[in-house]
Amino acid sequence: MYLILKKEPLNPTVTRMVIDAPHIARKAEPGQFIILRVHEDGERIPLTIADFDREQGTVTIIFQIVGATTELLNHLEAGDSLHDFVGPLGRPSEVEGLKKVAVVGGGVGCAIAYPIAKKLHQLGAEVHAIVGFRSKDLVILEEEFKAASDKLVVMTDDGSYGEKGLVTNALERLIDAGEQYDEVIAIGPLVMMKFVTQLTKQHNIKTVVSMNPIMIDGTGMCGGCRLTVGGKTKFACVDGPDFDGFEVDFDEAMARNTMYRPFERHAYDAACNLFHKEVQ
Numbered sequence: 001m002y003l004i005l006k007k008e009p010l011n012p013t014v015t016r017m018v019i020d021a022p023h024i025a026r027k028a029e030p031g032q033f034i035i036l037r038v039h040e041d042g043e044r045i046p047l048t049i050a051d052f053d054r055e056q057g058t059v060t061i062i063f064q065i066v067g068a069t070t071e072l073l074n075h076l077e078a079g080d081s082l083h084d085f086v087g088p089l090g091r092p093s094e095v096e097g098l099k100k101v102a103v104v105g106g107g108v109g110c111a112i113a114y115p116i117a118k119k120l121h122q123l124g125a126e127v128h129a130i131v132g133f134r135s136k137d138l139v140i141l142e143e144e145f146k147a148a149s150d151k152l153v154v155m156t157d158d159g160s161y162g163e164k165g166l167v168t169n170a171l172e173r174l175i176d177a178g179e180q181y182d183e184v185i186a187i188g189p190l191v192m193m194k195f196v197t198q199l200t201k202q203h204n205i206k207t208v209v210s211m212n213p214i215m216i217d218g219t220g221m222c223g224g225c226r227l228t229v230g231g232k233t234k235f236a237c238v239d240g241p242d243f244d245g246f247e248v249d250f251d252e253a254m255a256r257n258t259m260y261r262p263f264e265r266h267a268y269d270a271a272c273n274l275f276h277k278e279v280q
Contacts, residue, residue: 001081002036005058010140013065014108015074016050022057024049024087030115031093031210031242034059037084038076043069046212046237048112049088059085062111062140090241093185093208095119100126102174102181103149104167104196106188107133112210113187114141118148126150128179130170132188136161168195181205186245190254197245207245211236211253228252 006018024034033048051060065074076082093116095101101120105113110131120127129149133139134157145152153170154162163170171184186196187210200207211227225236230247234240 001083002085003081004076004078007076007078010062011138013138014062014111014140015065016060016062017073017076019059019061019082019085020057021059021085024059024085025052025054025057028052028059028088029092030095030119031112032088032090033241034061034085034087035089036061036073036082036086038069038072039083042072042083044084045069046089048210048212048241049115050111051115051118059087062108064108090237091239093119093210093242095123095125098123098125098182100128100180100182102128102130102171102179102184104171104184104186104188104192105129105131105145106167106186106192107138108140109188109192109210110141110145113185114144114148116185116187117145121148121150128174128181129153130155130167130174132156132167132170132192133161134158166195167192168199171196172199175199175203175205183208185209190250190257193245193248194250194254197248197250201246208242209245209248210241211243211248212241 003020004017005020008016010016028049033046035044035046037044047061047063049059050062063070063073065071095116098120103113103117117127117129127149128151129145130153131145132155136156139154139161142154155165155167155170156162184200184205184207186193186207193209197207197209227234227236228249229243
């Protein structure tokens with residue numbers, strides 16, 4: 001059992017938890033993930049390691065409440081425990097040797113982008129962070145990005161905070177202004193990463209994206225997280241989650257991600273109804 005040490009809402013649908021997991025904290029690196037189960041009969045879900053503290057032996061996860069399991073997870077409080085918490089899984093992000101990087105995060109993808117920006121900053125790289133959200137009330141991790149970045153641009157779709165527009169608008173403006181990046185790292189919704197790579201390809205800037213398809217076991221055995229990258233089948237859990245954005249078949253990935261939405265919605269509604277009955 002893995003003790004929840006701290007729980008904090010970051011916005012109405014996103015929660016941060018700090019978990020006591022010293023064995024994972026000892027080996028964790030930015031870009032890796034864990035797989036957890038809330039209870040013995042629960043669904044396995046992957047969540048990126050949003051931060052870690054080797055000395056304290058803690059791992060931080062950030063999750064959006066979008067399905068039945070994240071709804072169950074969000075009903076736990078500090079002092080409760082998770083049944084399973086396995087990791088670190090996946091390949092760490094490759095950041096050594098980079099001198100100047102644009103880290104682009106969209107929505108809850110910023111939870112994945114932040115530890116990478118933090119690591120780059122610690123290594124002495126110049127970090128320009130561009131983070132995008134639909135509106136002001138959904139902004140997360142702004143102070144954390146400020147501490148890890150030499151330049152931070154906050155974008156909102158409706159202009160209620162920061163600058164109005166998309167992350168691609170901000171990135172294109174920086175490139176046009178003469179900023180020269182060794183690499184762009186884009187993490188967020190598939191459609192956002194697709195359009196970031198279309199922009200960076202025009203300027204021949206290497207671009208890495210973090211993929212988060214359906215995943216079950218995290219070891220490559222189930223095949224649920226398969227992607228087409230460079231015309232070949234890859235598995236996000238063992239070959240990634242980071243891939244060359246120019247080679248990812250985003251259209252195929254987006255089509256696969258929609259396959260289970262009706263089931264997820266049904267399971268989420270069932271979980272919500274269960275909690276509603278318990279409260280009554």
